[in-house]
Amino acid sequence: MGRFSHRLDPDIPQSFYVLMGGRFVNLVGNSLVFPFMTIYLAARLHAPMTVVGLVMTLYGLAQVSAQLVGGILSDTWGRRRVMILSLTVGPLFTVAVGLAHNTWLLLLALVLMGMTVPLFQPASMAMVGDLVPSAKLPQAYSLMRMASNAGIIIGPMIGGFLADRSFFLIFFFDALSMLAYLGLILLFIRDVARHPGPTQAGAPTGLRGIARDRAFLWFASFWGVTGMVYTQLYQVVPFYLHVDLHDPASTFGYLAAENAVLVLALQWPITRLTHRASPTRLMSLGSLFYGFGFLVMSFSTHMVAFAASVLVITIGENIINPAASTWVAQRAPEHLRGRYMGLFGLANRTGSALGPTVGGGLLSLGAAVWLYATAAGGGLVSGSFWQFARWEQRAASLPPKEDSLAT
Secondary structure (H helix, E strand, O other): OOHHHHHHOOOOOHHHHHHHHHHHHHHHHHHHHHHHHHHHHHHHHHOOOHHHHHHHHHHHHHHHHHHHHHHEEEEEEOOHHHHHHHHHHHHHHHHHHHHOOOHHHHHHHHHHHHHHHHHHHHHHHHHHHHHHHHHHHHHHHHHHHHHHHHHHHHHHHHHHHHHOOOOOOOOHHHHHHHHHHHHHHHOOOOOOOOOOOOOOOOOOOOOOHHHHHHHHHHHHHHHHHHHHHHHHHHHHHHHHHHHHOOOOOOHHHHHHHHHHHHHHHHHHHHHHHOOOOHHHHHHHHHHHHHHHHHHOOOOEEEEEEHHEEEHHHHHHHHHHHHHHHHHHHHOOOOOHHHHHHHHHHHHHHHHHHHHHHHHHHHHHHHHHHHHHHHHHHHHHHHHHHHHHHHHHHHHHHHOHOOOOOOE
């Protein structure tokens, strides 16, 4: 492994590639489930999308709490321990969701799944920031996304096949993937010895200190809106295809696989092409692609339109995701990187949690209303990031006391 990692990039340690491999295995399992969750809940609850959207919001709020708790624990308890906890307990509740037939037991298992499975995410993202030199972070986060989406290429197609026969199987194999990731961590990953050194005067020292980092709060808020827009693809579009257009569950599996293939094919070239641009400019550009992608989806109900929409949205996410993680990792003090990543993930999960409710309500008014509103949301957050980038550029040329957003 050491020789392998040295050949790829001598500045990136082998532990990073173990994390990347585990993420691939885990995403094969996760992507068996998440494209079909709304369909599964609609079948189990015998409810319309508005009710399913509320349930998904409840699930999303549980994930939000996990992001914050996972970030705090990763700074105080250690990145590795948090990942072990998540990948030990999470599989139990994942299987419980697939087994539950009573409505209240299903909701309880779903909430507990949401509170445990995502705990590892801020810890693993913070560990990448610990392991990899700052100059290599865009490449590292791009590689993590490529590994994730290589898993997603496989998962949705298998998941669609399984979901047409037995929903329980998708939860069972998702749990197995988490246990496989746990095995890799136990065998090959050790916590990084972090030496933050003396805290600079005025630097944030905890959640209250981070709350005074107004630039980060604005950035995270805009990131939350991108989560609300993007989640329409994986939470509302499957329901629209299956219930409104009467396509089988496996149809969206192919679209999700297209998304994953395109990430794998385009992520590295796009990262190489855009690596000199500021992360906030890239956030604006990527959000604009999100909005335009949903506008393309409004042109037709033919699968060609959906495939073209996925292409456009995928280009946007290839631009936006590495830029977002890089901006946060570079801004966060090392001893607070877990908290920053947790709050950053919390913002996105909050938007993702609200997305199904908002999207489901808009879809009940008509597909055109939903798609036009989602496209407008992408345009709005694109403009917000563009203004933020302009402020950031001005602030960089001013004395620290005039940095009005950062204090």
